[in-house]
Amino acid sequence: RPPVGAFTATATERVRRDIVGLLGLRNPAVTVTGFDRPNLYFDVVKLETKYKAAWVARYVADHPDESGIVYCATRKTTEALTDTLNQMGHPAVAYHGGMSPDAREAAQRDFITDKVPVVVATNAFGMGIDKSNVRYVIHHNLPESIEAYYQEAGRAGRDGEPSRCTLLWNESDIVTRRRLLDNDYENERLTPEEQEIVRQSKRRLLDGMVGYCRTTDCLHRYMTRYFGQELSPNAGSAAGEDIAADSSQSGRCGACSNCESTFETIDVTRVAQAISRCVHDVGQRVGSGKIVKILRGSRAQDLAWLNPERMPTFGMLKDVNEARVRDVLSQMATDGYLSIAEGRMPIVMFGARAAETAAPDFHYEIKQVERKSAAAGSGRSGGVADTADSANVPGDALGSYIPDDDEESLFQKLRELRRTIAQEIGKPPYIVFSDKTLRDMARIKPVTNAQFLAVNGVGQHKLDLYGQRFMQTIASFNAGSAS
Template identity: 40%
Template sequence: MKNRKKDVLRKVFGYDSFRTGQEEIVDNILLGRDVCGIMPTGAGKSICYQLPALLLPGITIVVSPLISLMIDQVKALNEAGVHAAYINSALTENQITKALYNAMCGRYKIVYVAPERLETNRFLEFVLNADISMITIDEAHCISQWGQDFRPSYLKIVNLIKMLPKRPVVSAFTATATQAVKDDIVCVLGLNNPFIKVTGFDRSNLYFEVRQPNNKDAEVLNYVLSHRDDSGIIYCATRKNVDKVYAMLAKNGIAVTRYHAGLDNDMRKANQEDFIYDEKPVIVATNAFGMGIDKSNVRYVLHYNMPQCIENYYQEAGRAGRDGEPAECILLFSPQDVIINEFLIENKGENNEFTEEERKAVHDNDIRRLKKMRYYCSTKECLREYMLNYFGEYSGKDDCGNCSNCSAVFEEKDVTNTASVIIKTIKECHERFGTSVITGTIRGENKAKLRSYGVDRYSTFGMCRQMSESFIKGVIDKMLLDGYLRETDDMYRILKLTETSDMLISGEEHLIMKWSERKEEFKKEKRTPKSLDADGLMLFERLRMLRIDIARNENVPPYIVFSDKALTDMCIKRPHTKAEMLNVNGVGENKYERYGKEFLKCIKEHENQEDTHG
C-alpha cells in the first residue's frame, strides 16, 4: 500500500512528497479510521481525501457547498486522468441521472455533491445501492452553529451516514476552525475515535498590516501602481464598492477585472479566467470570489473594507502567497466598515432552512465575531499572534517580525488615568451609551447630539479635551480587549462595566497601552518630503534608494525598514550619532541596530559630497 500511495501521489498528482500532515491523514483513512483535518488555505486538503479515494475499493462522496470548487476540482481530476463527477444545481435532471448511472457502473471513483441534494430520492437510491467507501465533508465548519457559515443542510449528512447499510470512513476538512467549531465537527458528525490533525494556522510568508487611510481609493491606487508587476485581489464588502474601485483602477490604466453576484454567470466566469490566467492580474471582488481558486502567484490581498469575522479574513487573506513566497495582506479599516457589516448582518436574506432559534444563534454569533474582527483592527499587539490565538494556537512569541505592529515602533503609555475618566463617565450615564458618545463627552465636544443627551452636565465633560479622538478610542479598545469593559452584542454596542473596572479607579491595576508616533496623543506639525528644500529632497531620494536595497536584501517591504516619515525626519535632523538617530521619528533601538548605521553612513556621504561641491 505504501508504494501504491507514493505512486499515486507522483503519477496522478505530480508530487514527489507529501506536505505537512497529509501523509498521516491519508494513512489513517486507508486504515479505515475517521479523520478531522484542520489545515490552512494552501496546505493541500484535497490530496488528503482524493488520494485515498483512488486506493479505496468503492466510491468516495465529497459533500461541498461550493459549485465553483466542485467544478474546478472535477475538471482538475479529469485532466489528471481520474474520472470524477459532481451533482449540483448546475446540471439538468438528465445530466444528474446520467452521472449517477455512470457512478453506479463504476466509472467514477469520486462524486462531489451539494448538501441540498443528499436527501433527494434519486441520490438516496444511488448511495443505498452503491459501494460507498468514504464520505468526505469539505468546508466542515458549515455543520457548526459556532462556525462563520453555518448551514442547516449540512445536518443532512448525519442522516445520510446513518441510512447507509455499511458505515463508510468519514473524513472532515476545513481551513478555519476555533476549538468550539472543531469540537462541533467531531460531535455532530459522530466521528468514531477520529484521527484529528491540526497542521497549524500560521502562514509565515504572509505579511499582515492594518491601515486607516483618510482616502481609501488613493491608498488602493498608490498600492496597485507601486505593485504593477504583481497579481492581487482587492476585496470589498459591497457590489457598489467593487464597481467603484474597479472603475477607478481601470481609469488609471490598471489591467483589472471584477467579480460579484450582480454580474451574470458568463461574465463572472470570463472575468475569473482573465484573473487566473493573468490576462488581468488584478481583480476587485466581493467575498463571493475565491473559494476553490488555486492561483499560486497572488502577491497581495487588499481588503477595502473590514470583513465580518476573523475566519473570513484569514481565509481570504490566505489566497495570497500560496506558492510559499512572500505576499502582503493589507486591511484598510475605517469605522464605517463596522456600520456596513452590522447592516449586512441585520439584513441577511431569510433562509427557510433556519428555525427561529437557529436564526437568533447565527445572528448573535455573527455579532460576536464582528466584534473580534474590529479588535483585530485596533490592537497594537502582534497581528499574526492575535489571529492564531483566535483559533486556539499560541506561538509564545511577542514579535513575529512580519506584521505592521511588530515592525512599528511603539511607545508604552500608562493610560490608567484616562481609563478611570472613561469608567466614571460610563457610571455617570448609567451605562447607556457607546464609544462615540463617551469619547465626545470626555473630549468636551460641542455637538448638538451630545447636548441633547445632557452629557455636557457630567462631571467628566471635557476632562480629556487635549487628547485626540483616536487616542481615546484606542484606550477604550484596549479596555475592551483586557476585559475592563464589555460591549453589548447588538448593533448599538453600548459600553458596560465589568467586575474588574473599578480596579483601574482604585489603582489596584494599571492599564498600559502601546501607542505609535503616527497616532500620537497630541497633534504635531506634519512634515513631508514636499516641505524639504532641494538638498533635502536629494538626500531623501538617496535614503529611499538605500531603503529599497535593504528591503530587497532583507526580503521585506521597504516601509518595514523605515517609513517615509522617518526618512523625512532624517533629512530635517541630519543625525550623525546613535543618540541623534534614536531621536528620529520611528527609529527605535531595534531599528537602529538593524539599519541605523547604514543610514548614518549615507547621510555622511551625502554631506561630504555637498561640501566637496560647495
Template identity: 40%
Template sequence: MGSSTITPLQILKTYFGYDSFREGQEEIIDTILDGRDALAIMPTGAGKSLCYQVPALLLPGITLVVSPLISLMQDQVKSLNEAGIHAAYINSSLTEGQISKALSFAARGVYKIIYVAPERLETASFLAFALHTPISMVTVDEAHCISQWGQDFRPSYLKIVDFVRQLPGHPILSAFTATATEVVKNDIARILELKNPNIVITGFDRKNLYYRVEHLTGKQKDTFIANYIASHANESGIIYCATRKNVDTLYEQLLKQGVSVTRYHAGMNTEIRKESQDDFIYDRAQVVIATNAFGMGIDKSNVRFVIHYNMPQSIENYYQEAGRAGRDGEPAECILLFSPQDVMISKMLLGSKDFEGMDFAEMEQVRHQDAKRLQIMEGYCMTTSCLRNYILNYFGESTDQPCDNCGNCHQEFEELDMTQDAKWVIGCITEMRGRYGQALVIGTLLGSKRARLREIGADSYNCYGQLQSRTENDLRLLISQMIRQGYIVQTDGEYSVLKVGNISELQQKNTQILVKKFKEKEKISASKKRKNPYGKSYFEAENTAGNSNEATNTSSPNAAKKSALFETLRQLRLQIAKEESVPPYIVFTDKTLIDMCEKLPGTESEMLDVSGVGQNKLKKYGQRFLQEISSFLSNNN
C-alpha cells in the same frame, strides 16, 4: 503508481519536484498510508493538497476529493495533469455526456484522483459509479464548510456523510482546512464520523505575511489604494470589498488611472466573471477587485498583496482571504482599511444571511456566533498590540513576544490616561438606559449636532459634549478597551447596544484606564520592510554561499543580472502558458524561477535539482528553460 516499493518521498520528487516534505506533511501521509483517518489544520500555502495527492498515488484504488468550488477543482486538476498525474473533476461545468465519459474512464482506472462537488454525491449516476469502483480514500477539502459554527457553512457538505456510509470497504477519510477553531475542529471530526483520527495542527502563523491596519474614511481609502498600486507596479494583488457597489466604483476609478485591473462579484454573469478570474490568474490583469465570492481555491502563488477595502465579518474570513497572499512563501502584505462604517455594513450583510436548513434554535445560535465574531474582528482593527499575535491567539496559539513583522509592531504609541473619560462613558450609557449603540454614545459625548441625538433628547443629557476635546477614534479605542475589560457589554444582533457591565473595579479610587494610541507620524510601510521577490534587492539579500553551482560557476550573474534573468524566464513562462492554455504559475511558480536564477542549471540533471521541477515538467519544458538560461549567460558574460 500503486506499488508499495515506491516511497512517498520518491513520489514527491518525481511528480512534484521537491526534495523534502514540509512540516506536518509526512505525518499526515504516513497516517493515511497506515489506513487511518486524518484531520489536518494547516495554513494556506503550507501544502495541504500534497498530503492527499501523494498517498492517492500509492493507494490501490481511486481517491475522491470533495471540493466546494469549480475554480478550485479546475486549478488542482490542471496542476496534476501538468505534473504527469491523471486526474479529473465532476461538477456542473460539465455536460452530462462529459460526466458519463469521465466516469467511464475512471471506472477503467484512467484516473487516480477525481475531484467532485458535494452536490454531485447524491446523484444516481455518481453513486452507481462509486458503488462499483474501488475507492481507497475520500478526502474532504475546505472541511470547515461542514460545521454550522464555521464561518462558511455549506449544507451540501452534510451529504458527504451519507455518501461515505454507503461505500463498500470503509475507505480512508481525510479532511483538510486552513481555518478551524477548537469548536469547529471537533465538529468536523464528529460530523464526518472520523474513526480514531490523527489530528495534525501545524499552526496558523504565516511568517512571510506582513499584517497592517489603516484607519481611513471612504475617500482616504481610495487615495491610499491608488498610491499603493502606483508604488507596487507589476506586483499581483487582490482588493476585497464588502459590497458589489464598492467593487464597481473602485474598479472604475482604477481603470481611469490606467491600472491593469479587473473585477469579480456575483452580480456579473457567469461568463464575464470567469473571464475576469482568468485575466487575473493568467497575469493579463495586475489587480482584481472582488467581493469575498472570489478566491476560494485559487492557487495563484505570486499574489504579493491583499487589501481589504472593508472589514470582513470574522477573523476566519480575514485569515482565509488575506492568506491568498504569498502562497509561494515569499514576503507579502495583508492590509485592512478600516472605518466605523464597515461595522454597520457587516451587520447589514449578516442580517440578510441565508439560514436554509436550520431550525429556530440553530439560527439563534449562529446569529450569536456571528455577532461575537464580528466584535472580535472589530477588536483586531482597534487593537494596538501585535496584529499577528491577535490572530494566533484567536485560533488558540498562545504567544508571548510581539512578532516585529506587522504594522503595530512598527508603530510608536502614546499612552493616554482616560480614567475620567471612562466614567463619562459609563454615565452616558446610564443616561441612555442601555438602549443605544456605540455611534450614538460617542456622538453624545462629543456634543455632535446630529438630528438623531436631538430626537432622543441626548442634547439635554448631563454628559452631552463632556468629551468634545477627544476625537471619535479616541473614544472608539476607549470603548473597545472597556468592552474587553468587562466594564461595558455590547449586545448581539444587527442593532447592538451598549450596556453597563461590572464597574465595581472602575469605582475604586486607584483604578486607572490607560489607552494606547498611535502617534501621529508616518507609519513604516511594509513595502520598505519586505524584499521585492522580482527585483535586484531580493537577490542581493539572498544568502547563496551554500549553493554549489554558484560556488564553482564564475559566470554567475550579480544581483542585477539575476533580476534580469528572472524577468527573461518569466516571459518564457508566459509564452508557454499561452501555448498550453494554463495559468503561468502552473507551468512553474515564481519560487521555481527564482531557484533557477540562483542555481543556474546547465543540464537536465541539474534542472531536476531546482525546487518544483519534476520529471514530467522537465520533459515538457526543461530544454526551453535550459536554453534560455544558457543564452542569457552567454550574452551577459
C-alpha cells in the same frame, strides 16, 4: 458506519467543537497543523473611504509586475474600483456574483494566466483558486470576521515567497457592518430567540475583526491566538519559530505594521483594570452593557437587582467616555483577558489571561484613532497615514532578499518565457514554475542538468519538460552580460 473526516482551513476551537457535535463524531482524532504564515506581511491602514481608491491605485502602480487581489464588500464598489484602475492605466478585471458565468470565467482565466495582473472582487472570488504567485491581497472594506479575512488574505504568497496583506478600514466600515448585522438578518426557519443568538454570534465574530484593526499587539500573534495557537520559539515552522523568538526578545516580529510602530497608542491600563474588577464584582453574571453602566455610575432600573451602588467599581469610570469603555472591553475580550459566553445573553466572564490584569506591572494600550507617518521607520513597511498623498506603500515584505540588477533582469526574462510556455500548453504560468523557483533560477543561473536540478522546485519531470528552453535563455543572458 464508515470513517468520517472533516477538513477546514480556519477553525477556532469553538468551531472545531461544533463540527464534532454536528457530525456526531465519537472520540475523533483532532489535528491542528498551525495557522501562522510567516511569509505574509500584515498591515492595517485606517483610511477615509474617499481616499481608498487612490491608495489602491498607488499600490498597484508601484507593483506593476505583481499579481494581486483587491476584495470589496459590494458589487457596486467592485465595478467602480475596477473602472478607476483601468482609467488610470492599470489593467484590472472585476469579479462578483452578479456577473454572467461566461464573464466570471473570462475574468478568472485572464487573472490565472497573468494576462491581467489584478482582480477586483467580492468574496464570491476565491473558492478553488490556487494561483500561487499572488503577491498582495488588499481588503478595501472591513470583513465580517477574522475567519473570512484570513481565508481571503491567505490567498497571497502560497508559493512561500514574501507577500503582503493590507486591510483598509475606518469607523464607518464598523458602523455599516453592525447595522447590517442588526437589520438584515432574517430567517423564517428560526425562532426570534434563535435569530438573536445568531446575531450575537456574528457580533462576536465582528468584534474580533474590529479588535484586529485596533490592537497594538503583533498582528501575527493576534491572528494565531484567535485560532487558539500561541507562537513560541518551540512551536511552528522554522520561519514561524524565528518570528516568535524575535517577538519574545524584542517585541517586533518584522512581519506586520504593528511591530513597525507606525501608530500612536493610548494608555488604558486604568480602564482595563476597572473593567476586570467590575466583572469580579458582578460575579461574571451580566453582559457588557451593564458593566459599562455600572462603571459609569448609572442608576438605570435594569441594574437595581444588582445593588450596584454597593460595588467598589460603581462610578469608577464616570470620567471616561462610554464609547472608550466599550472599546477597551471589546479589545480585552479579543486579547483573551475576558471571554464572552455563548447563548442569547452574551455574559462577560474572565478569559485565560484575566489574572494578568491584577499584576503590579500590568500595562494595557489600545491603538490611537489617527495614524502617523512612518517615514522615520525601518522602511520595510513604509507608512500610510489618513490621506491619499501619504500612500507611500512598500515594495518588500518579510524575509525578502534584494536581488541585484542582473538577477532582476534575468527574472523578468524567465517570467516572459514562462508565460510563453503557459500559453502554448494552455495552463496557468505558475503550473510551469512558481515565482520562487524563477527567483532561485535567476540567482543560481543553471546551464547544466545538474545545476538545474539544484534549483528550488525543480525535479526530473520539469527538467525534461522545460529545462532546455530555460537554460538556453539563461545562457543567452549570461553571454549578453559578459559582453
